[in-house]
Amino acid sequence: MGVTIKDIAAKAGVSTCTVSRVLNGRGKKVSADTKLRVLRAAEQLDYRPNIIARSLVQRRTWQIGLVIPSLQQPVMSQIIEGVHVAAQELGYSIVSCATCADKKREAEYLDDLHTRGVDGLVWLPPNLANLKVAQSLAASVPIIQGFRKIAGLDAPYVILDNTKGGFKATMHLIKLGHRKIAHLRAVGEEGEERYQGYKQALKQAQLPIEQELIIPTGFGWAFGYKSALRMHSRGLLSGPDPVTACFACGDMTAWGAIQAFRSLGLRVPDDMAVVGFDGLPISDEMEIPLTTIAQPGIEIGRLIVRYLHQIIEGEGEGVNSLTLDPKLIVRSSCGADKAYLEDKLTRLSIKGGQEE
Amino acid sequence: MGVTIKDIAAKAGVSTCTVSRVLNGRGKKVSADTKLRVLRAAEQLDYRPNIIARSLVQRRTWQIGLVIPSLQQPVMSQIIEGVHVAAQELGYSIVSCATCADKKREAEYLDDLHTRGVDGLVWLPPNLANLKVAQSLAASVPIIQGFRKIAGLDAPYVILDNTKGGFKATMHLIKLGHRKIAHLRAVGEEGEERYQGYKQALKQAQLPIEQELIIPTGFGWAFGYKSALRMHSRGLLSGPDPVTACFACGDMTAWGAIQAFRSLGLRVPDDMAVVGFDGLPISDEMEIPLTTIAQPGIEIGRLIVRYLHQIIEGEGEGVNSLTLDPKLIVRSSCGADKAYLEDKLTRLSIKGGQEE
DNA sequence: TTGAAAGCGCTAACAA
DNA sequence: TTGTTAGCGCTTTCAA
Numbered sequence: 001m002g003v004t005i006k007d008i009a010a011k012a013g014v015s016t017c018t019v020s021r022v023l024n025g026r027g028k029k030v031s032a033d034t035k036l037r038v039l040r041a042a043e044q045l046d047y048r049p050n051i052i053a054r055s056l057v058q059r060r061t062w063q064i065g066l067v068i069p070s071l072q073q074p075v076m077s078q079i080i081e082g083v084h085v086a087a088q089e090l091g092y093s094i095v096s097c098a099t100c101a102d103k104k105r106e107a108e109y110l111d112d113l114h115t116r117g118v119d120g121l122v123w124l125p126p127n128l129a130n131l132k133v134a135q136s137l138a139a140s141v142p143i144i145q146g147f148r149k150i151a152g153l154d155a156p157y158v159i160l161d162n163t164k165g166g167f168k169a170t171m172h173l174i175k176l177g178h179r180k181i182a183h184l185r186a187v188g189e190e191g192e193e194r195y196q197g198y199k200q201a202l203k204q205a206q207l208p209i210e211q212e213l214i215i216p217t218g219f220g221w222a223f224g225y226k227s228a229l230r231m232h233s234r235g236l237l238s239g240p241d242p243v244t245a246c247f248a249c250g251d252m253t254a255w256g257a258i259q260a261f262r263s264l265g266l267r268v269p270d271d272m273a274v275v276g277f278d279g280l281p282i283s284d285e286m287e288i289p290l291t292t293i294a295q296p297g298i299e300i301g302r303l304i305v306r307y308l309h310q311i312i313e314g315e316g317e318g319v320n321s322l323t324l325d326p327k328l329i330v331r332s333s334c335g336a337d338k339a340y341l342e343d344k345l346t347r348l349s350i351k352g353g354q355e356e
Numbered sequence: 357m358g359v360t361i362k363d364i365a366a367k368a369g370v371s372t373c374t375v376s377r378v379l380n381g382r383g384k385k386v387s388a389d390t391k392l393r394v395l396r397a398a399e400q401l402d403y404r405p406n407i408i409a410r411s412l413v414q415r416r417t418w419q420i421g422l423v424i425p426s427l428q429q430p431v432m433s434q435i436i437e438g439v440h441v442a443a444q445e446l447g448y449s450i451v452s453c454a455t456c457a458d459k460k461r462e463a464e465y466l467d468d469l470h471t472r473g474v475d476g477l478v479w480l481p482p483n484l485a486n487l488k489v490a491q492s493l494a495a496s497v498p499i500i501q502g503f504r505k506i507a508g509l510d511a512p513y514v515i516l517d518n519t520k521g522g523f524k525a526t527m528h529l530i531k532l533g534h535r536k537i538a539h540l541r542a543v544g545e546e547g548e549e550r551y552q553g554y555k556q557a558l559k560q561a562q563l564p565i566e567q568e569l570i571i572p573t574g575f576g577w578a579f580g581y582k583s584a585l586r587m588h589s590r591g592l593l594s595g596p597d598p599v600t601a602c603f604a605c606g607d608m609t610a611w612g613a614i615q616a617f618r619s620l621g622l623r624v625p626d627d628m629a630v631v632g633f634d635g636l637p638i639s640d641e642m643e644i645p646l647t648t649i650a651q652p653g654i655e656i657g658r659l660i661v662r663y664l665h666q667i668i669e670g671e672g673e674g675v676n677s678l679t680l681d682p683k684l685i686v687r688s689s690c691g692a693d694k695a696y697l698e699d700k701l702t703r704l705s706i707k708g709g710q711e712e
Numbered sequence: 713t714t715g716a717a718a719g720c721g722c723t724a725a726c727a728a
Numbered sequence: 729t730t731g732t733t734a735g736c737g738c739t740t741t742c743a744a
Contacts, residue, residue, distance in 0.1 A: 015731045053721035056408045077427040084454035096452040098440035221641045285577045527730035
C-alpha cells in the first residue's frame with residue numbers, strides 16, 4: 001500500500017541501504033549527488049517512513065507512556081500539557097493512560113505500556129496499589145514520577161515542595177501582621193506537608209500553634225465553605241481576639257471559604273485575609289484575586305520529560321530527583337496589594353463584553 | 357533481551373507458528389495437549405508479545421490518535437476521559453497530542469500520527485488551519501470529529517446540539533413564568549448556536565426578542581461578572597419592568613454573573629433566575645447549585661471511540677454523525693427546585709470537614 | 713493438527 | 729561511497 005524505501009531505491013537507482021542512510025543516517029557518508037536523487041525520489045513518491053518497522057529493528061519506539069490518575073484536576077492538566085510540549089520538542093509521542101484512580105485499570109495500563117515497548121514512562125500520582133508491578137516495570141523501562149512520589153518505588157521524581165509552600169503562605173500572612181492564623185487542613189500527603197509548612201512558619205515566628213485554629217477539611221469549594229461556617233459556629237471569627245487570616249490547603253477550598261466569610265458579613269481581605277494553594281488560572285479571574293502558592297505545573301511536566309529523555313539516552317547519572325520551590329503569588333485576598341484589587345475591580349466594572 | 361516465541365517454541369518442542377496460533381489465533385485448530393504445553397512454557401518464561409512486530413505484519417497498531425486543542429477546559433477533559441475509557445475497553449492505546457491551539461503544532465502532530473500508522477484518529481475541536489492536511493489524512497486513516505465539527509472535512513462527528521440546549525435552557529425559564537429573559541451571548545460557533553436556541557424558545561413562546569437583553573460576553577467567570585454589571589449600568593435590572601432571568605452561555609459565565617448580581621443586592625434565584633450551560637461538576641458544589649444544560653462529555657468520548665472502532669473494523673456503513681441531545685439539570689439557581697437549595701444549604705451548614 | 717518458509721519495512725554489519 | 733545480506737519478532741500462506 002504505502003511507499004517503501006524499496007520504491008525509492010528503484011526510482012533513484014540505488015540500494016535500499018543507501019536510501020536508509022540518506023533518510024536518517026546522521027553524518028554518514030553519502031555523495032551529494034546520490035543524496036539528492038534519493039531525496040527527490042522520496043519527495044516525488046510522497047514517502048513516509050514506517051515507524052513500526054524502524055522501531056522493530058532499533059528497539060526504540062520513541063513513545064513515552066503517561067499514566068494519569070485524573071484528568072479533572074487543573075494542576076494535573078498543566079503537568080500533562082507540559083509533558084506533551086516537551087515530548088514533542090524531543091520527538092516523542094505520548095501514549096496516555098487515564099486510570100481514573102482505578103487500581104485494576106492502572107495495572108492493565110502498566111502492563112500494556114510494558115508490552116508496547118515504550119521508551120520511558122511518566123507516572124503521575126499513582127494509586128499506590130501496584131508497587132510490585134511498578135518495581136518490575138522500573139527494572140526494564142526508565143520511569144519518572146511526577147507531582148507526587150510513591151514510597152518504595154526507586155525511580156526519580158519531580159515534585160513540588162509542599163512544605164515550603166505552606167511555609168511561604170503562612171509567613172506571608174505573618175509578615176502582614178496577622179497573629180491569629182487558621183489553617184484549613186486537608187488529609188493526605190500534600191495536605192499534611194502543607195500543614196507542616198504552616199507549623200514551621202508559626203514556630204519560626206514564635207507564634208503558638210493552636211489546635212482549634214486547624215480546621216480539618218478537603219480539596220474543593222464545598223469543603224472550604226463548610227470549614228468557614230464551622231469556624232464561625234465555633235466562635236473563632238468574633239470576640240476580642242478573632243481569627244484574622246486563613247491559609248487554605250487549596251485554591252478551591254480558599255474560594256469556598258471566602259464566599260462563606262463574605263456571606264457571614266466579613267470583608268476579605270479587610271476582616272479576613274486568605275491565602276490559597278495551587279495557582280489555578282481561575283484564581284486571578286474572580287472578584288477578589290486570590291493570593292496563592294503557585295504550582296508550576298507546566299514546568300514540572302517539561303522537567304519530567306527532559307529527565308526521562310536523559311535517562312533513555314543513557315545519561316541517567318546526571319538525573320536526580322527534584323523538589324521544586326513553589327512561588328508565592330501576591331494578589332489581593334490578603335490585603336498586601338491593594339492596588340491590584342482596585343485595578344481589578346476597575347477593570348471588571350468598566351469593561352464589558354468581548355466587543356470592547 | 358526479551359523472551360520471544362522462538363524461546364517458547366524451543367521449550368515446548370513445537371514450531372513458532374504453533375506458538376503464534378496458540379497465543380492469538382482465535383479458534384484455530386490446535387490440539388489441547390500442545391496448547392497446554394505452549395501456554396505453560398509462555399508462562400514459565402514470563403513471555404510478553406512484541407506488539408511492534410505484530411503491528412508490522414498485521415498492519416494494525418491498535419493505537420488511536422487523539423488530537424486535543426486544550427487540556428484546561430473541563431468539558432474537554434471529560435470527553436478525553438471518555439475516549440480513554442472506551443479505548444481501553446476495546447483494546448486500543450491512545451496516542452495523545454496537545455496542540456495548545458497552535459496550528460503548527462497541530463500540523464506536526466497530524467503528520468506524526470499518520471507516520472506512526474495509528475488505526476484511527478479522534479479529532480477534537482480543531483484549529484481549522486490544516487484542512488488540507490486533514491483531508492489527505494482522512495483519505496488514509498479513519499477520523500471522527502468530536503465536540504465540534506470542521507466545516508469542509510468529510511468525517512463523521514459526535515457533537516452536542518447546542519441550539520437545542522439553548523432552547524431548553526430558555527424554555528425552562530419561560531415555563532417558570534419569566535418574560536424578560538436576558539442572554540449572555542458568547543461569540544463563536546457554540547455561542548452562536550446557543551443564542552439561536554434562545555431565540556427559538558422566545559419565538560415559540562411568542563415573546564419578543566429584545567436586542568438590549570442580549571449581552572455580548574465570553575466564556576469565563578470574569579465575562580459573566582462584567583456582563584451582569586453592564587446590565588445594571590444599563591438599567592436593565594431595575595425599574596418597572598426589570599429583567600428577572602438570565603441564560604448564560606456557559607457555567608463559569610453564569611457564576612460570574614451570579615456573583616455580580618448578588619453584590620448588586622439581587623437575590624438569586626428570587627430576584628434573578630440564572631441558567632448556565634456545560635454541567636461542570638463544580639456547578640453543583642457552589643453555594644447556589646446551578647441549573648444548567650449538561651454536556652455529556654464522557655458519553656461523547658465513549659461514542660466517538662465506539663464509532664471509530666466500527667469504522668476501523670470495516671463496519672463504517674453503520675456509522676452516522678451524531679448530534680446529541682443535551683439534558684437540562686434543574687437545581688436551584690432558577691427557583692424551580694427550592695427543596696434542592698434548602699437541602700444543599702443544610703448540608704453545607706451542618707457538615708464540617710472530612711472527619712465526619 | 714502441525715511445520716517450513718516467506719516476508720512485513722527497516723537498519724546495520726560487513727564487503728566491495 | 730555504495731551494495732549485499734542478515735536479521736528485528738511476529739504472522740500467515742501453503743504444504744505435509
